[in-house]
Amino acid sequence: MAKIKASRNGTKKDAITKKAAALFRKKGFVASSMRELAENIGVEASSLYNHIGSKSEILQTICFKVANDFNLHIDEVEKLQEDSLAKLENLVRFHVHMMVDLFDEVYVANHEWKQLKEPYLSNFLNQRKIYEARMIQIVKDGVDEGTLKPIQPHIAVLTILSAVRGIEYWQRHKKEYGISELENDMTEQLLHGLTK
Amino acid sequence: MAKIKASRNGTKKDAITKKAAALFRKKGFVASSMRELAENIGVEASSLYNHIGSKSEILQTICFKVANDFNLHIDEVEKLQEDSLAKLENLVRFHVHMMVDLFDEVYVANHEWKQLKEPYLSNFLNQRKIYEARMIQIVKDGVDEGTLKPIQPHIAVLTILSAVRGIEYWQRHKKEYGISELENDMTEQLLHGLTK
CATH class of the missing domain: 1.10.10.60 (Homeodomain-like)
Structure with missing residues (x-):
């Protein structure tokens, strides 16, 4: 062998x-x-x-590696000297890239985290909750600054995260359009809408 | 008993x-x-x-009942004497309501269709494909009419369907905001964006 x-x-x-x-x-x-x-x-x-x-250890490695990537990235985004809209756009584009570049890992972290054992399960869920809260804060800041509409920030983040997660269904349609079109059009719709 | x-x-x-x-x-x-x-x-x-x-028969009933509801609704939407944007808004609002009002059924149809037996499995998948193609056509018409931006229609439909599907994660946050806020804010973001 x-x-x-x-x-x-x-x-x-x-x-x-x-x-x-x-x-x-x-x-x-x-x-x-x-x-x-x-x-x-x-x-x-x-x-x-x-x-x-063990098999469990591999799952832990996958889930916590994905969590690290997202956490390190949002650390950098929060430090940027830019408005909330620019920060949000940066995050959406990063999520699209993660879904494409690390598809297997992100898919497993999204779907199989339930199989983590304690203390990893609670720890992972808590990290996800904190990550979402940080995204929600960026939307809140945008609403307060007046660059974003007064939309409920939790709904905006739910909409963004769910839409990006849906890229798992795109994999079958890869040949119709590429990643840059996917990234640009999805970012455009989620931030600026479909209407002219 | x-x-x-x-x-x-x-x-x-x-x-x-x-x-x-x-x-x-x-x-x-x-x-x-x-x-x-x-x-x-x-x-x-x-x-x-x-x-x-049998248990399989119940799953068939659930999946095909959900498919009927969506198919009948898009039949009506296509007949409306309105522009594509209004049709799309109608569809988004209907999807939000289905996710809330028939949560168990729609969740099962979304997650458990893989367990359907033939010929139901192929038939169900084909109906879904046709449904998506009809939504894509409405977006295409909007782009051609000039009411919508020249976004790849498949990406717009993927974004909408994935975002609405994400309402399954909202169930835990029901107490923070109600269905009408969810419906209005999600529809606003998906069609007109977050920016002012």
């Missing part, structure tokens, strides 16, 4: 996580087995355990 | 379907049993079979 190859710019653990995210997205976390993951990588199941402790 | 009570303005089968939709939403179709459904209704499992043939 072959050895586990490290992914480019990454470790062997990164390579396993990447393959696992693809497997968990397609089959679901519960229905995926370590044996199947090993087969997908082309190694013996036993050699996986040199790099990771 | 009690008898199955017919729901108001409905048959006993309607009452069973309603309870089943709530159960399937909470536990998932696969994990739900006829015995559990009977317990929820307060009757013997055997008496359920006087009204319905």
